[in-house]
Every structure is written in C-alpha cells, then in structure tokens.
Amino acid sequence: MKDSHMREAKSPALDVAMAFHEAWANKDLDRALGYLDENIVCDAPAGRIEGIAAYREFMAPFVKMLLDSKMIAAFGDQDQAVIVYDTKTRLVDSAPAAECVTVEDDKITYNRFIFDRAPFDAARQARG
C-alpha cells in the first residue's frame, strides 16, 4: 500500500519538507537551513522560535547528538506538509516528532513542531 494514489500526487510543500529533513538527518545543518525562510516562525514545545539564526541555535545541539532518524509518515499538498519521524540521539533512544510546515516560494515559513520533551528532560537530569 506504500504507493497509493496520495503518495504519488505531487506536493511541492512535501518536497521541501523532505529535503529539509534529509539535510539535517545527515547532519548538514547549513543545507537544512537553506530550506527555511529568513523569517521562519516555529512553534516548538518550549515556545516560539523566530528567524533562521534562532532556528540554528535550536537545531544545532540536537543535530550534534543525533544518531539516526527514520521517517514514519509524510504527506502534503500545495502549501502544507506533515512529516512524522522517529529519532535516536545520544540522550534518548526513541523520540518521535511531527513537523507540520507551511511552504511559500519553496521555503518553509512556518513550522508547528511537536515532540515530547519529557524523556530529554529525564535524561539530562539523570546525567546531573
């Protein structure tokens, strides 16, 4: 069922979301940030992140400790896409996340970023 009609339909927004994910999953943060609008707004669990510089600060420590990322689901239409994936980091073995992005002129302008902070907080506390 992997090649159903929805997956085959073209989604410009999903193309950008997947390219963004592929870049940071391969630890190429510079290339990843190239898919973001300068004025990106990201609503993440800890609060709102505004602008590429802030996004870099947000992503850099995560990408540094990232060991693996596996795609669970990916859908999109003309201007919106959702990707769901699981990440393995030095801190947490399995940390699934969902990103719901809006794409304008081939750049991600908004990201609603959902993941559970609890296991990261617990791991950091355990490390002292």
Added chain:
Amino acid sequence: MKDSHMREAKSPALDVAMAFHEAWANKDLDRALGYLDENIVCDAPAGRIEGIAAYREFMAPFVKMLLDSKMIAAFGDQDQAVIVYDTKTRLVDSAPAAECVTVEDDKITYNRFIFDRAPFDAARQARG
C-alpha cells in the same frame, strides 16, 4: 489553497481518523472507541497502550478535562493518516498533538501518538 488536489483525493484512512477525532473532541468517548480495532496498539509518549480497554483508560481523563480541539492539518492515503491538532484543557491552554494512524477494515489498528508531556507534568506539579 485549502482545496488543493491532495485534500480532495479520497483517503479511507483519513475518513476514519477524522471521525474518531470528531467523536472524542465532542466528548463522546464511546463513539470514538468504536473506530478502534479491539486489539489496537498505540505508541504514546508514556509507553505502549494495547487493546480498547487500555485505550479507554488512557483517553477518559483527557476527554474529561478537554475544553476545545482545533485541527491544524489532516492528510491520508489508503491505509495511513496523520492528523495534527491543538487542544485546550483545564490543565494546559495549548497542547498540540499528532496522531499517525494505520487503518484496516475501517478500524484504527495502530496509532503513533505524539505530544509534549512537559506542560501537563508542570501543571500537575503546580497543583500539588
């Protein structure tokens, strides 16, 4: 852009996911559970939930404190769907979540459920 080609394509899995969401968003947990397979497996932030009885225990306290739910994104294909929504509860003003479900024979058999436990934990601690 709301009526792009992807949204119009038929997704039997999304129909079920949306009906499930609509039921519990209206606090009708019995009707919601009717969309789940008896042997549903749900990977939630706190761990795996197996079977409808366990799912009811998981959902009941949440539905009880639920004030509002707003859909952010909804996509699907033949057998998989992703819905992203924001919830307002008596505990937490804004708690976005993503559910990535697998549907077989019109029932949800698997759900990867993603949300941030941190604000709920903090609110419970604050209440003492």
